[in-house]
Amino acid sequence: MSRLSFNQITSGHASLAEVVDACRKNGVQWIAPWRHKLSAKPAEDARRIRDAGLKISSLCRGGMFPAATAEERRERIDDNRRAIEEAATLGAGVLVLVCGPAPDRDLDGARRMVEDSIAILAPVARAAGIQLGIEPLHPMFAASRSVVVTLEQSFNMAEPFGPEVGVVIDAYHVWWDPNLYASIERAGAKIAGFHVSDWIPLLADPLMSRGMMGDGSIELRRIRAAIDAAGYTGPIEVEIFNESLWRKPVEETLRLCAARFEEHVV
Amino acid sequence: MSRLSFNQITSGHASLAEVVDACRKNGVQWIAPWRHKLSAKPAEDARRIRDAGLKISSLCRGGMFPAATAEERRERIDDNRRAIEEAATLGAGVLVLVCGPAPDRDLDGARRMVEDSIAILAPVARAAGIQLGIEPLHPMFAASRSVVVTLEQSFNMAEPFGPEVGVVIDAYHVWWDPNLYASIERAGAKIAGFHVSDWIPLLADPLMSRGMMGDGSIELRRIRAAIDAAGYTGPIEVEIFNESLWRKPVEETLRLCAARFEEHVV
Numbered sequence: 001m002s003r004l005s006f007n008q009i010t011s012g013h014a015s016l017a018e019v020v021d022a023c024r025k026n027g028v029q030w031i032a033p034w035r036h037k038l039s040a041k042p043a044e045d046a047r048r049i050r051d052a053g054l055k056i057s058s059l060c061r062g063g064m065f066p067a068a069t070a071e072e073r074r075e076r077i078d079d080n081r082r083a084i085e086e087a088a089t090l091g092a093g094v095l096v097l098v099c100g101p102a103p104d105r106d107l108d109g110a111r112r113m114v115e116d117s118i119a120i121l122a123p124v125a126r127a128a129g130i131q132l133g134i135e136p137l138h139p140m141f142a143a144s145r146s147v148v149v150t151l152e153q154s155f156n157m158a159e160p161f162g163p164e165v166g167v168v169i170d171a172y173h174v175w176w177d178p179n180l181y182a183s184i185e186r187a188g189a190k191i192a193g194f195h196v197s198d199w200i201p202l203l204a205d206p207l208m209s210r211g212m213m214g215d216g217s218i219e220l221r222r223i224r225a226a227i228d229a230a231g232y233t234g235p236i237e238v239e240i241f242n243e244s245l246w247r248k249p250v251e252e253t254l255r256l257c258a259a260r261f262e263e264h265v266v
Numbered sequence: 267m268s269r270l271s272f273n274q275i276t277s278g279h280a281s282l283a284e285v286v287d288a289c290r291k292n293g294v295q296w297i298a299p300w301r302h303k304l305s306a307k308p309a310e311d312a313r314r315i316r317d318a319g320l321k322i323s324s325l326c327r328g329g330m331f332p333a334a335t336a337e338e339r340r341e342r343i344d345d346n347r348r349a350i351e352e353a354a355t356l357g358a359g360v361l362v363l364v365c366g367p368a369p370d371r372d373l374d375g376a377r378r379m380v381e382d383s384i385a386i387l388a389p390v391a392r393a394a395g396i397q398l399g400i401e402p403l404h405p406m407f408a409a410s411r412s413v414v415v416t417l418e419q420s421f422n423m424a425e426p427f428g429p430e431v432g433v434v435i436d437a438y439h440v441w442w443d444p445n446l447y448a449s450i451e452r453a454g455a456k457i458a459g460f461h462v463s464d465w466i467p468l469l470a471d472p473l474m475s476r477g478m479m480g481d482g483s484i485e486l487r488r489i490r491a492a493i494d495a496a497g498y499t500g501p502i503e504v505e506i507f508n509e510s511l512w513r514k515p516v517e518e519t520l521r522l523c524a525a526r527f528e529e530h531v532v
Contacts, residue, residue: 001524001527001528003501003532004501004523004524004527005501006520006523007505009505010505010511010519010523011511011512011514011516011519011520012512013512013513014516018516019516022516022517022520023520025517026517026520026521026524028520028524030501032505055501057501107441107442111444138405138406139404139405139406139442139443140404140405140406142441142442142465143442143465149442149443149444150443150444152444152445153444169493170505171486172505175373175408175485176373176405176408176409176415177405177415177416178377178415178416178418178419179418180492181492184492184493184496185492185495185496187496188496188497189497191493191496191497193501194490194493194501195505196479196486196490196505196527196531197478197479197505198478198479198480198481198486199408199409200481212463212464213462213463213464214464215464215466219441220437220462220464224460224462226446226447226450226451227435227450227457227460229451230450230451230453230454230457231454231455231457235269235270235271235296235321235323235459235460239273239275239276239298239436239438239461239462239463245276245277246277246278246279247279248277250277250280250284250285250288251288251291251292253276253277254272254276254277254288254289254292254294255292257270257272257276258267258270258292258294261267261270261462262267264464265462266269
């Protein structure tokens with residue numbers, strides 16, 4: 001029980017006061033607040049938490065670095081500076097980073113934006129006594145929430161820095177990874193937090209969620225070119241599980257596939 | 267256009283005859299049939315496809331190897347022997363393998379079952395002139411459809427074998443992988459197929475799908491132990507996004523978290 005921390009999002013409709021009170025009454029010693037649940041005066045939130053005898057395991061969250069323009073990226077960094085200040089005011093040792101999705105199809109470019117942003121923020125965090133925790137998200141969120149999707153990747157991003165940059169491991173996000181245990185071993189002293197929940201079947205079936213080439217986020221042409229370069233010259237299957245396509249006449253679907261294949265694949 | 271193959275599932279309600287006819291009329295030269303759409307006489311299906319001037323890029327699908335009992339695992343292997351026969355009868359060069367989920371929480375054990383099954387089937391495939399194509403599925407399907415979730419992993423499984431075992435790369439399943447391009451380069455001559463579609467937002471929000479520890483598939487205790495062994499002794503957050511938990515009183519949720527934390531984490 002001395003290691004249990006209640007992440008506030010687990011009761012997402014409750015106020016910070018309600019969560020703090022519940023922790024206090026039930027002998028839970030750690031809490032992880034979310035920024036959108038803080039008041040306008042984080043110093044008062046800090047006092048409330050401290051007065052209840054609670055410690056803060058992390059503040060959720062900073063990140064969301066990639067953006068289409070330099071100005072937007074600067075705004076994201078400014079927001080992270082504020083998050084570092086809030087973490088320092090609260091006495092949270094760790095600020096969790098959910099790094100954000102790409103603004104376009106360029107995953108590598110977005111990943112560079114994440115690295116560049118962390119390089120700017122690391123000295124700010126160090127000066128404030130805060131550790132930035134790079135959290136890999138499940139690849140299911142690669143298009144919507146985070147271009148950082150494996151522990152190996154987040155460790156590689158954290159490694160060049162001192163203790164002011166670490167990694168946060170959430171079991172829900174990384175459990176499927178064949179390299180998980182090796183990556184955990186390698187992460188070692190960089191581990192800045194550990195979150196648990198469980199994987200249950202998705203609430204709607206994602207199997208039927210495939211899109212037509214060109215309607216989504218995948219760099220199809222780049223992948224195709226890499227596969228070409230690796231020496232494969234065989235057929236390329238269009239395989240789309242999507243109920244709305246299934247309702248169309250076969251020929252209409254097929255013609256659309258052919259057009260998009262030309263436009264986005266070859 | 268000479269490389270375009272129409273995977274039959276893209277028009278999932280159509281018969282093989284309708285798909286073949288549509289391909290023929292539209293100058294598509296390749297098709298990938300699914301086993302559940304074959305007739306009782308695959309030789310006639312083969313003739314139908316051949317008579318339309320079509321070639322078969324792959325047969326979908328074999329696999330689904332892990333199971334709780336030895337008898338069930340033998341049945342899965344027998345079904346794959348039939349799939350290899352069907353592929354040979356059809357004149358399909360490749361049988362796509364969707365390897366299957368674990369029957370319990372033991373991911374490594376299920377992965378060994380996959381490897382053991384492929385070792386049994388490889389000589390059968392070689393004798394029949396069929397290539398088994400190990401397809402990594404998106405980690406989103408790790409609990410429901412495949413314990414093989416990265417290209418690196420499927421390549422490692424294929425590497426010990428001759429050309430009778432290769433890998434199938436579906437862009438939808440692997441696009442998020444930070445090691446994708448290195449893995450493609452490494453896969454080289456093992457690439458047995460390439461599927462394209464696109465990633466669009468999931469049709470329901472998976473963000474709210476987290477379960478309580480113990481209700482799902484994650485080996486929480488093992489991960490926790492590995493993190494311990496790596497030297498991390500800090501707090502462990504419970505962080506569960508789930509609307510049904512959000513509707514409960516905070517204290518009820520918190521007590522459940524504490525009980526499950528004890529039962530499944532520490």
